[in-house]
Amino acid sequence: MTSWRTKVLPPLLAIVFSVLICSIALLISGADPLQAYGTMIGQLFKGTTAVDTVNLATVYYLSGLAVAIGFQMNLFNIGVEGQYRFAAVIAAIAGGAVVLPPVIHVVFIILVALLAGALYAAVPAILKVTRGVSEVISTIMLNAIVGGIVAFLINPDQFGVLTGNNLKTEEIAPSGRVPNIPLGDGELFGFVIIAAAIGFAYWFMLNRTRFGFELRASGESTTAAAAGGVNAKKMTLIAMLLSGAVAGLVAIPELVGRDFTYAITSTQGYGFTGIAVALLGRNHPGGIALGALLWAFLDKSAVSLEQVDVPKEIATIMQGAIVLSVVVAYEIVKRADLAAAQRRVGRALSGGRPASVSEGGAV
Incomplete structure (x- = not known):
């Protein structure tokens, strides 16, 4: 049974550790930690920063969920990066090629993205269950390959359109767009x-x-x-396909809510961020949401550090420190709980007396 300490202490320790590490990094850079933190928080209430943070967190959240599904099966799907980029370009091409009724068009784009993401994840999944190939190695290779696939598909000789100096897919019609929610000066x-x-x-x-x-x-x-009748290979295959399907949706919020096209210069790196977000959230959907919001906040507020003569790269150090703090905090509490459980068992076996003391009191 999970103790209150296992639930409450790790997040608190992680906060303390990360604040200490980040403060040390700021002091080394010659900055005042309190001033830097205040500047970053103040940036959140300027212009559209808050809305932009939530929008970016939505992308990070989907990426974190995709990674977490693999983690549940002890699979390290490092290929979310390749899976979402492959799915995004396929969904953009398919969505721009048809005109359907509003809701149906959006559903069509989402389904294409899900299938494309699952298809790209099927390669490492099949290699894993049939040949025992490490999913880490195969997905890393597929991440490298996807850049060539995107460049080929967005070529003007294929499905690309040259707009200025940028290559893009055909723009998705209004029927394939998800309406945004006006919020303050921005749109969610x-x-x-x-x-x-x-x-x-x-x-x-x-x-x-x-x-x-x-x-x-x-x-x-x-x-x-397996002793309980569960087919491990089947579960591995399904977990990888589900992870890939969710990964296929990572770029869809931007595709159907802002850009309406996929370009050769579209943002990359969401898949790798998802790994950190899943670790922060401990694979729990609520925790992943908080991790995504925190990561997006650090990304969006980093530029404000330059106002107080602090390099914005300090925010990257903060992100790494937070991930490290979470891992260390949970490991400390886990070991403390294990030691406490061993002591309880020892006391129970010895009838409440020290296990090394005999009936007569001799050691």
Whole structure:
């Protein structure tokens, strides 16, 4: 049974550790930590920074969910980067090539992205279950390959359109766009609602379905799961495909809510950020949401550090320090709980007396 200490202490320790490490980094750079923190927080209330932070967090959230699904099966799907880029360009091409009724058009784009992401994840999944190839190696290779695929597909001889000096896919018609939500001076991605629904579906699958139980059981011990009748190879295949499908949605909020096209210069790196966000959130949908918001806040507020003569790269150090702090904090509490459990067992076995003392009191 999980103790209150396991739930409460790790986040508190992580906050303390990260603040200390970040403060030391700021002091070394010659900055006042309190002034730097105040400047970053103040930036959140300027212009559209708050809305932009939530929009970026939506993208990070989907990426974190994709990674977390693999983590549940002890799979390190480092290929979310390649999967979402492949899915984005395929969905953009398909979405720009058709004109459908408003809702149907959006659903069509989402389905294409899901299928494309799952298809790109199927390669490492099949190699894993049939040949035992490490998913880390195969997905890293596929991340490198996807750049060439995107460049080929956005070539003017294929599906690309040259706009100025940039190559893009055909623009998606208004019927394929998700309306944004006006909020202050900015607009919140309407896709944030869909992302929240996906997070709930992820939670429901893990905690309220047999498949979720088998997935977690297989991740804990494939041997024990096999003894209970669970096919570990089948679970590995399904987990990778699900992870790839969710990864396929990572760039969709921007595609259907802001850009309406996918360009050769479209933002990269969301997949790798998802790994950090999943670690921050401990694979829990609520924790991943908080991790995504924190990461997006640091990204968006980093530019404000230059106002107080602090290099914006300090924000990157902060992000790394936070991930490290979370990992260390959970490990400390985990070991403390294990030691406490061992002491309880020792006391129970010795009838409440020190285990090394005999009936007569002699050692």
